Amino acid sequence: MTVQRFDYIELKATKTPEGFIQDSPIVGRVGILEYRQPDGSIRREFRPPEEAFHADRRGSLKGKPVTAGHFGLVRADNVSTIKPIGTILTEGTQDGDNIRADLIIYNLDTKGRQLSCGYTLDTEEAPGEWKGVSYQAIQRNIRYNHVAVVQSARAGPTARLNMDGNQYFDNGKGGEKQMPKIRLDGIEYEAAQEVINALEKANARIDTLETAGKAAQTNLDAVTAERDGLKAKVDGHADELDKANKDAADTIGAAIKARVELLRTAETFRVDKADELSDKEIKVSVIKAVRGDDFDPADKSDAYIDAAFDLAKADKRVDSMADQRKKLNDKGGKNNEDENSSSTSARQRMIEKQKSAYAGEKGGK
Numbered sequence: 001m002t003v004q005r006f007d008y009i010e011l012k013a014t015k016t017p018e019g020f021i022q023d024s025p026i027v028g029r030v031g032i033l034e035y036r037q038p039d040g041s042i043r044r045e046f047r048p049p050e051e052a053f054h055a056d057r058r059g060s061l062k063g064k065p066v067t068a069g070h071f072g073l074v075r076a077d078n079v080s081t082i083k084p085i086g087t088i089l090t091e092g093t094q095d096g097d098n099i100r101a102d103l104i105i106y107n108l109d110t111k112g113r114q115l116s117c118g119y120t121l122d123t124e125e126a127p128g129e130w131k132g133v134s135y136q137a138i139q140r141n142i143r144y145n146h147v148a149v150v151q152s153a154r155a156g157p158t159a160r161l162n163m164d165g166n167q168y169f170d171n172g173k174g175g176e177k178q179m180p181k182i183r184l185d186g187i188e189y190e191a192a193q194e195v196i197n198a199l200e201k202a203n204a205r206i207d208t209l210e211t212a213g214k215a216a217q218t219n220l221d222a223v224t225a226e227r228d229g230l231k232a233k234v235d236g237h238a239d240e241l242d243k244a245n246k247d248a249a250d251t252i253g254a255a256i257k258a259r260v261e262l263l264r265t266a267e268t269f270r271v272d273k274a275d276e277l278s279d280k281e282i283k284v285s286v287i288k289a290v291r292g293d294d295f296d297p298a299d300k301s302d303a304y305i306d307a308a309f310d311l312a313k314a315d316k317r318v319d320s321m322a323d324q325r326k327k328l329n330d331k332g333g334k335n336n337e338d339e340n341s342s343s344t345s346a347r348q349r350m351i352e353k354q355k356s357a358y359a360g361e362k363g364g365k
Contacts, residue, residue, distance in 0.1 A: 021105035028099040058092035283309040
C-alpha cells in the first residue's frame with residue numbers, strides 16, 4: 001500500500017553572505033518509525049538499511065523543493081501555489097544509520113523550527129521485530145517529495161516531534177495537546193477529532209452505499225442471466241413451433257380430405273343432407289343403406305362402425321362390378337355367364353367371411 005509520511009528533523013543552520021540559510025541535516029534513518037493513527041493508537045513501521053540507503057531512494061532527494069509547511073504532494077501543477085522557499089541541493093548520503101542532504105532556504109527565520117520530510121512509500125504488511133521492538137509493517141520504495149519547514153515542539157517540550165517521526169507524548173505536566181491525524185489517499189493530516197469523526201461517518205456511509213450498489217449489480221446480473229436463459233429457450237423452441245404448425249396444418253389438411261371423401265361416399269349411397277351430419281352419422285347412414293334400417297349403432301364401438309362402413313363400401317363396389325359383368329354377360333353369352341357365376345361365388349365368400357368376423361367381435365363385446 002502506497003502512503004505518504006512526514007518525518008521531523010531538528011534544523012541547525014548557518015547563513016550565507018546573501019542571508020540564505022544553508023544546512024546538511026539528517027533527513028532519514030534506519031530503524032522503527034512511529035506514526036499516530038486516527039484513533040490515537042501508535043503504528044510502528046520498520047525501515048531496513050537496504051531501503052534507507054538504496055541509491056534510488058537517496059537519489060530522489062536531489063532537487064526537491066523546501067516548503068513552508070506541508071501541502072500534501074508537491075507537483076508541477078501546484079508548485080506555483082505552494083511557493084517553495086528553498087531547494088535540496090544534493091542526493092542523500094549515508095552517515096552511520098542516518099541520511100544527510102545539503103539544502104538551502106532563502107528567506108525564513110529558523111529559530112525554534114524543524115524540518116519535516118514528506119515522502120511516499122509502499123508499506124509491506126509484514127509484522128516482525130527489530131532490536132527487541134515489534135513493528136506492524138516494513139517501509140519499501142521510499143520516494144522523497146519535499147522537505148517542509150514547520151514549527152518546532154508542536155506538543156510542547158515533552159511532546160515534540162523529533163527526527164524521522166519518533167514521538168514523545170505529553171507527560172501530563174503541560175504543553176499543547178497534540179491533534180490526532182487521519183490518512184487520506186495515503187497522506188496523513190492533522191485534524192480536530194470532530195472532523196475525523198464526521199469523515200469516518202461519511203466514509204462508513206460510502207461503504208454502505210457501495211455494498212448496496214454491489215448487491216444491486218449482483219441482482220441485476222442474476223436477472224439478466226435469467227432473461228438470457230429464457231430467450232435462449234424461446235429461440236430454441238422456434239423450430240419446434242414451426243414443426244408443430246406444420247403438423248397441425250397437415251392434420252387439418254388430412255381431416256378436410258377425409259371429410260370430402262366421406263361426403264362423396266354419402267352421395268354415392270344417397271345419404272340425405274350429409275353435409276349437416278357428423279362423420280359417424282354419415283357412416284351409420286351408409287351402413288343402414290346396405291344392411292337395412294334395423295342396424296342399431298347404440299352398442300357398437302367406433303372401431304366396429306368403421307369396419308362396417310368399410311364393408312358397406314366394399315359391398316357397393318362388388319355390386320357395381322356385378323352389374324357391369326351382367327351387362328357384359330347379356331352381350332357375351334355362356335362364357336360370360338360362367339365368369340359371372342365365378343365372380344358371384346367369390347363375392348359371396350368375402351361377404352360370409354366378413355360377417356363371421358363381425359359376429360365374433362359382437363360376441364366378444
